[in-house]
Amino acid sequence: MNIGEAAARSGVSAKMIRHYEAIGLIGAVRSANGYRVYGERDVAVLRFIRHARDLGFPLEDVRRLLALWQDRNRASAEVKRLALAHVAALESKADSLRRMAASLRHLAAHCHGDDRPDCPILDDLARKD
Amino acid sequence: MNIGEAAARSGVSAKMIRHYEAIGLIGAVRSANGYRVYGERDVAVLRFIRHARDLGFPLEDVRRLLALWQDRNRASAEVKRLALAHVAALESKADSLRRMAASLRHLAAHCHGDDRPDCPILDDLARKD
DNA sequence: CTGGCCCTTCCCAATATGGGAAGGTCAAGG
DNA sequence: CCTTGACCTTCCCATATTGGGAAGGGCCAG
Known part of the structure; x- marks a missing residue:
């Protein structure tokens, strides 16, 4: 799916998704035409970020929480x-x-x-x- | 008095005093060498701004409060x-x-x-x- | 093939405050 | 008289978060 659909499904604006990528919070796969391509896993990560932000965590904390969430042995x-x-x-x-x-x-x-x-x-x- | 003393006496950093001048919140008189020169009145204004900021007023509100304060017929x-x-x-x-x-x-x-x-x-x- | 929607990157905006560089000014003391 | 150090100047950059908008390219249906 492209960035627009990922934005709609995660509740994070496309603008913010690009920003999170720019600051290294998330990664992105590109298709041949240069479009960002996302999967279910990415939507889940974006939702995770949004919920953490809703609780007032600053992005640096979100970065750490995300690392912990993705670490099976945390x-x-x-x-x-x-x-x-x-x-x-x-x-x-x-x-x-x-x-x-x-x-x-x-x-x-x-x-x-x-x-x-x-x-x-x-x-x-x-x-x- | 110069900006350093005005800063010390008002509790507003020199950096912020210059910024408040740049955004038109306060004015400034310059001496021959280009230094900003302040008087008691200016120190009182700066203190007013600091107290309002301490109460959480955004600068745009401070601008209005300042105008009201300085208006004898408000x-x-x-x-x-x-x-x-x-x-x-x-x-x-x-x-x-x-x-x-x-x-x-x-x-x-x-x-x-x-x-x-x-x-x-x-x-x-x-x-x- | 064209219109309309989606995508890209890049620049700018707002909030308030501060750091630091490069250079000018002034006073005190050797 | 000159040096030194403290102070002043302007200008650029940074923080954190989100958004607006421009200019240009891609893609699909009619």
Whole structure:
């Protein structure tokens, strides 16, 4: 199958498939006319990548997970370690976002939101520290 | 004062100050030798930008907030609207990260994490949907 | 054989920040 | 007076991810 069908079946855009090939994440076989040719196995790999990306894994992590997935003799410990490190990073980022939202919500609560120019949000942004 | 001191006093790197000037977020006066020259007012503006960035405002929002801050006749309604829209975006992003972390944590909990190759994390990433 | 769709490569865009090279300027001290 | 080191300048490149679009070639049905 050509790149368009592989894209449709994997949920990864053709643009991204070419990109993943360019950065060495996946390989590609070419037919006589230069078109990329894919099989079921490639579609499965692309789906794997998409799911990992959906979980927020950066491509470098995806590269490692993919190597582990394709290694019949891998140890699950390595996968678990990678996953838990990523969970911690995700949760820390989520906390930081919630803290930002909370402080901004607090500032907004004290801004009357009418035609007057006073606004504690701007006052806070202008603080000296 | 030169860019180095303005950077140290505002907490914005010299690199970023030049960038903010390049994209028209701030202006700059040059002395005879071509060096950028800043005053107290500029340091306050840079600090304003840094605080807004710390709260996660993208630069385009910062541009609008800055205009509102510098406008003596602004209405606080606009600031509040911008802030609350941003709060909603932050919270939605935080939720999405927490959902990712939860599902990954769930998968990791069922991965024994030893020398055996079986691992539900990889199995899930390889699923067909 | 022609129209329309698919494929190719290559360039550019956005987000924000930083590294580093090559060269100009200025102040202090030998 | 000249050297040295710290500071400044501009310009290019890099990160990570995805997409838009142009220019050109391939392939099949009507």
